[in-house]
Amino acid sequence: MNSVELITALLILGGAFLALIRAVKGPTVYDRVLAVNVFGTKTVILLALLGYIGNRSGFLDIAVLYALVNFLGTVALLRFVESRRFFQ
Amino acid sequence: MSDPVLLINVILLVIAIMTAIAAMWTRDLLGAVMLMGIYSLLLAVEWANLFAMDVSYTEAAVGAGAATILLLTALTRTGTREKEGPNFHPTALLTVLVTGAVLIYGTADMPRFGDPDAPATVNVAPEYIAQNVGKVDAGADGPENDFGDHVPNAVTAVLASYRGYDTMFETAVIFTAGVCVILILRPLASSARRKTAQSQEDA
Numbered sequence: 001m002n003s004v005e006l007i008t009a010l011l012i013l014g015g016a017f018l019a020l021i022r023a024v025k026g027p028t029v030y031d032r033v034l035a036v037n038v039f040g041t042k043t044v045i046l047l048a049l050l051g052y053i054g055n056r057s058g059f060l061d062i063a064v065l066y067a068l069v070n071f072l073g074t075v076a077l078l079r080f081v082e083s084r085r086f087f088q
Numbered sequence: 089m090s091d092p093v094l095l096i097n098v099i100l101l102v103i104a105i106m107t108a109i110a111a112m113w114t115r116d117l118l119g120a121v122m123l124m125g126i127y128s129l130l131l132a133v134e135w136a137n138l139f140a141m142d143v144s145y146t147e148a149a150v151g152a153g154a155a156t157i158l159l160l161t162a163l164t165r166t167g168t169r170e171k172e173g174p175n176f177h178p179t180a181l182l183t184v185l186v187t188g189a190v191l192i193y194g195t196a197d198m199p200r201f202g203d204p205d206a207p208a209t210v211n212v213a214p215e216y217i218a219q220n221v222g223k224v225d226a227g228a229d230g231p232e233n234d235f236g237d238h239v240p241n242a243v244t245a246v247l248a249s250y251r252g253y254d255t256m257f258e259t260a261v262i263f264t265a266g267v268c269v270i271l272i273l274r275p276l277a278s279s280a281r282r283k284t285a286q287s288q289e290d291a
Binding site: 005006009010013016017020023024026029032033035036039040043046047050054058059062065066069070072073076077080081084 | 099100121125
């Protein structure tokens with residue numbers, strides 16, 4: 001891992017941390033949903049970067065899976081916020 | 089810190105601990121569910137970093153995906169505010185600390201990472217690698233196959249042959265749990281349907 005890659009990884013982690021602060025502070029539920037979504041995206045990017053650094057192609061599969069799971073979670077959260085119930 | 093990967097691991101774990109504390113501290117249960125989703129994603133990255141790809145897959149799919157939806161479904165029956173009360177429980181903290189100390193004490197007896205003489209690698213693992221598990225003598229007039237009468241994949245041999253009953257009843261347990269969840273949630277679904285039917289009659 002050279003210094004450019006390390007700095008990139010640290011910047012992504014910093015961005016993820018900022019999203020985490022927004023998720024904790026809120027204040028509205030939409031801030032939180034957006035923060036969780038941003039955090040998921042940062043995770044995907046971080047995984048892809050770590051896979052590139054370590055030359056491990058298996059990381060990309062996991063990154064794609066995370067993108068899907070993140071989307072699923074966001075949709076479930078927004079459905080809950082909209083109607084407060086899932087079965088109707 | 090000399091090792092950059094170690095530095096990233098440490099940062100990930102510190103953020104994970106902070107997320108867990110925030111999830112416990114908040115009174116807003118919907119926010120806590122979201123923080124638990126973030127926590128699962130962080131742990132999944134950490135597992136991938138430790139080369140545990142299967143655990144990472146499971147953590148992402150179950151922890152961040154299914155558990156979030158399950159907790160939200162629970163919130164539809166309970167409400168999204170935690171009851172007012174003391175935030176600090178000394179007995180619970182003591183229990184957690186003692187359990188953690190015992191677990192860390194237990195790791196002292198574990199063999200070194202990657203030790204070839206570790207009990208896990210000298211007991212039955214050579215049998216799996218030699219593909220002797222699940223070997224069936226088909227006899228001279230048995231069906232012909234290319235695998236020399238053994239299960240061709242070591243993982244399949246362990247999961248479907250050596251632990252066949254374990255896997256089968258695991259499936260039964262998960263099926264039972266799914267049926268229970270559906271039974272708990274069903275009245276809500278049917279009452280909602282009745283309400284829609286009623287409103288259609290009114291109209």
